[in-house]
Amino acid sequence: MNQLIERLRIHPYDLPLRRAWGSARGGFDRRRGWLLEISAGGLHGFGDCAPLPAAGTETTDAAWNALCRLQTCVAGRTPDNCLMEMSDALAATPATRFALDCALCDLNSRRLDLPLRRWLADRAEDQVPVNAMLGPLERITPADLQMACEAGFKVLKIKVGLDDPSTELVRLTDLAGRLPPGIALRLDANGAWSPDAARRWIDGLAGLPIESIEEPLQDPDPDRLAALQEGADFPLARDESLPAWSEHFDPSALGVRRIVLKPAVIGGLVRSRLIAEHALVTGIQVVVTSLVESAAGLWPTAQLAAAIGGPIPHGLATAGWLAEDLGPAPQPSGGWIHLPRTAGSGFAPHV
Ligand SMILES: O=C(O)CCC(=O)c1ccccc1C(=O)O
Numbered sequence: 001m002n003q004l005i006e007r008l009r010i011h012p013y014d015l016p017l018r019r020a021w022g023s024a025r026g027g028f029d030r031r032r033g034w035l036l037e038i039s040a041g042g043l044h045g046f047g048d049c050a051p052l053p054a055a056g057t058e059t060t061d062a063a064w065n066a067l068c069r070l071q072t073c074v075a076g077r078t079p080d081n082c083l084m085e086m087s088d089a090l091a092a093t094p095a096t097r098f099a100l101d102c103a104l105c106d107l108n109s110r111r112l113d114l115p116l117r118r119w120l121a122d123r124a125e126d127q128v129p130v131n132a133m134l135g136p137l138e139r140i141t142p143a144d145l146q147m148a149c150e151a152g153f154k155v156l157k158i159k160v161g162l163d164d165p166s167t168e169l170v171r172l173t174d175l176a177g178r179l180p181p182g183i184a185l186r187l188d189a190n191g192a193w194s195p196d197a198a199r200r201w202i203d204g205l206a207g208l209p210i211e212s213i214e215e216p217l218q219d220p221d222p223d224r225l226a227a228l229q230e231g232a233d234f235p236l237a238r239d240e241s242l243p244a245w246s247e248h249f250d251p252s253a254l255g256v257r258r259i260v261l262k263p264a265v266i267g268g269l270v271r272s273r274l275i276a277e278h279a280l281v282t283g284i285q286v287v288v289t290s291l292v293e294s295a296a297g298l299w300p301t302a303q304l305a306a307a308i309g310g311p312i313p314h315g316l317a318t319a320g321w322l323a324e325d326l327g328p329a330p331q332p333s334g335g336w337i338h339l340p341r342t343a344g345s346g347f348a349p350h351v
């Protein structure tokens with residue numbers, strides 16, 4: 001029943017974006033990485049390794065070295081034990097670990113004829129709410145907001161912290177004032193602000209429909225964040241400043257009410273689910289987001305979000321940023337991503 005892994009194939013890819021991604025931590029206009037394909041007993045499992053060091057993964061070189069090591073020692077292992085056996089070797093390469101975990105979860109759930117989300121959690125949802133990702137504030141027009149609202153999104157995410165804080169606050173206040181009822185903005189400063197600038201923003205946003213702010217502070221000191229969070233009537237979130245994975249992760253010591261989990265930064269689906277469970281029982285909110293990966297990474301990430309569940313929109317509406325993809329990607333509809341009942345992650349490569 002538990003067939004041995006016959007081989008691991010590594011297919012490099014280089015996908016252009018429709019338009020450049022921008023943030024206070026820099027941007028990119030292509031996504032480069034490797035599609036992983038693991039074969040065992042006539043079944044295939046897929047994973048995506050697409051490092052993005054600015055978001056907390058290893059470098060491309062480190063990922064490539066780790067993939068080469070995997071290629072020589074994955075064959076002959078069982079899909080159940082492979083990740084555990086390789087875990088030490090992958091400790092410093094979370095995007096590579098994520099790719100292997102996804103490929104194995106895809107394969108293992110196909111073997112049991114289960115959607116990946118059910119393999120992660122018995123009570124997984126079949127759809128997840130998602131936010132629109134509109135990009136940097138300075139490029140957003142009222143027409144962009146209107147289009148996202150008409151598409152059914154309830155939470156619209158905007159990148160801030162790319163320009164002078166007071167200029168940006170005026171612009172944001174103008175846009176927020178145009179929103180129809182029931183729509184809110186999620187802001188992501190990607191660590192751009194001083195404590196003073198962050199405080200002025202939070203005070204300036206009072207009364208506006210703000211859903212949350214990710215990474216407000218340059219220096220994400222938990223006491224500073226806790227003081228800011230105290231004065232905000234919406235959650236602040238930590239994302240790229242989360243401490244690296246450890247068994248002793250304490251979500252209540254972060255200073256904020258929400259964490260953003262990018263499984264390619266955390267180092268896998270199973271691990272991300274453990275962190276999420278831990279956070280949720282402590283009363284900390286959890287949002288899962290992509291790294292603007294290919295469909296091979298976005299499908300399993302959406303399956304993880306469905307396994308975690310909850311009403312808060314996840315950052316998974318990113319397929320539209322890519323001009324080309326490795327296969328059909330999860331597409332939002334009415335502000336939701338609906339997951340198929342088929343076995344595995346849902347990813348199938350273009351032939
Ligand atoms: O959250 C989303 O809607 C999309 C994901 C996202 O914003 C992101 C994607 C790649 C790198 C960093 C980030 C980020 O949240 O900072």
Ligand SMILES: [Mg+2]
Pocket residue numbers: 188190214215239240260
């Ligand atoms: Mg973020």
